[in-house]
Every structure is written in structure tokens, then in C-alpha cells.
């Protein structure tokens with residue numbers, strides 16, 4: 256990317272916001288965060304095939320390029336980088352980035368190869384754009400921690416900035432996948448947020464057993480019979496290993512399917 260070479264001499268601090276498009280208010284908040292911390296903002300828009308297991312999940316991923324462009328323009332994004340798949344991967348590509356610890360459980364357990372695809376594309380984007388910082392949303396808690404680990408372990412000179420989860424007015428975490436839900440499923444999906452809020456309340460009231468918390472969350476989710484739970488876990492916020500008793504900070508993470516749409520959400524459970 257010639258632009259990246261030029262920026263090294265002439266532009267100030269550059270931020271990258273990697274996305275797969277179908278931009279929603281959650282993405283826009285990441286772009287605004289990038290704008291606050293950098294002189295130039297690059298948004299990448301690429302539906303990365305190597306991080307999808309099921310072909311149907313990839314083909315049904317919403318694509319709204321014209322709308323995305325308009326939103327980026329309105330927010331003063333300097334560069335929109337939307338390469339085609341054949342430019343991104345050589346047909347005989349054979350080098351991949353594998354994170355071996357944090358990606359074992361949670362989404363990594365249910366979506367084998369997913370984080371290999373994510374890490375590889377993120378590193379490729381870093382190499383192309385050469386940003387000073389990159390912004391990732393906290394909704395994808397495991398992804399965020401894996402990318403932070405990749406940056407640490409591979410000595411990548413990019414600062415990772417965390418963007419808070421943005422929620423709809425009823426609490427559902429914003430996601431491009433939400434638009435694939437029917438009206439009924441969309442209304443049902445709020446149960447995920449309700450379950451998280453309940454868990455936080457139980458912690459405030461003194462509950463420390465993660466088994467009790469996880470069971471309480473599963474019970475709440477079971478109020479929607481059509482909802483299929485992939486996982487409900489409370490893990491150490493740094494190692495993502497299961498914990499039995501709440502320590503200073505643990506991560507409650509949930510993944511479910513509603514009408515075959517995969518939804519994830521999480522919250523850090525803090526004591527006191």
C-alpha cells in the first residue's frame with residue numbers, strides 16, 4: 256500500500272479500525288475512539304473467509320458496502336480499505352498465525368480455526384496499513400485478548416485500544432448479526448443481557464461460586480426455549496482459564512444461537 260509508505264514520512268499518528276463491514280453504531284463508536292487518538296483513521300472492511308467455519312455463515316454475512324462508505328465519510332474516515340479476497344490471500348497461501356492458549360476454549364472451542372483466520376488477517380492488515388494503534392471492540396472479548404497476546408508475543412509495534420460494548424436501548428449488544436434475527440428472535444435476544452445483569456447483581460449480593468453464577472445464567476437463558484446455548488463460562492480475565500471462585504476480575508462470557516444466528520456477549524465481573 257503506497258499510502259502506508261507515504262504516511263511514515265508525512266502523516267501523524269495513524270489508527271486502524273478493522274471491520275467486516277455492515278457497520279453499526281458499535282463500529283461507529285470504535286471509529287470515533289480512533290479519531291480521538293489519531294490524526295488519520297483507516298477503516299478496513301473485509302469479510303475474511305478464513306475465520307468462518309460454516310460456509311452458510313460466510314455467505315449470509317450482511318454486506319452493505321455503499322451504506323458503509325457513506326457512514327465512514329460522515330465520520331471523516333481518511334481511508335477506507337476494502338480489498339477483494341483474491342488480493343488478500345494467495346491461492347497457495349501456507350503461512351498462518353496460530354495462538355495456542357487463549358484460543359483453546361470459548362469461541363475457539365466451538366469454531367475450530369476461527370482465531371487462526373482472525374490473527375492472520377489482523378497481522379496482514381497491520382502489515383499493510385502499518386498503524387500506530389488499532390481499535391477492537393470488547394464485545395469480542397476473546398478476540399481482543401488473543402490479538403493483545405499476538406502483539407505482545409510477536410513484538411508488533413501497534414498499540415491495541417479497547418472499545419466498550421455498545422448496546423441497543425434494551426441492552427442487546429450491537430452486532431452485524433442482529434439484523435439477521437426475525438422480530439420475535441430479536442425480542443427474545445434481550446435475555447442474554449438480562450442474564451448478564453442478573454449475574455452482576457448476584458455478585459454484588461455476595462455470590463462467589465462461578466458454578467452457581469453460570470447455572471443462574473443458564474436458567475435465565477432457558478426462558479427462551481428456541482435459544483441454543485453454545486457456552487456460558489466464567490473464566491480468568493487474563494488467561495481465559497475456568498475459575499471456581501471469583502477473584503479480583505473474572506470474565507462472564509456467553510455464546511448462543513437464535514434462529515441459527517450466533518450471538519456473543521460478556522461482562523467483566525468485578526468484586527466490590
Ligand code: PAF
Nearest residue numbers: 273274275303373376395
Ligand atoms: O471483529 C471482526 O470484525 C473481525 O474478526 C476482524 C477483527 C475485522 C478480523 O476479520
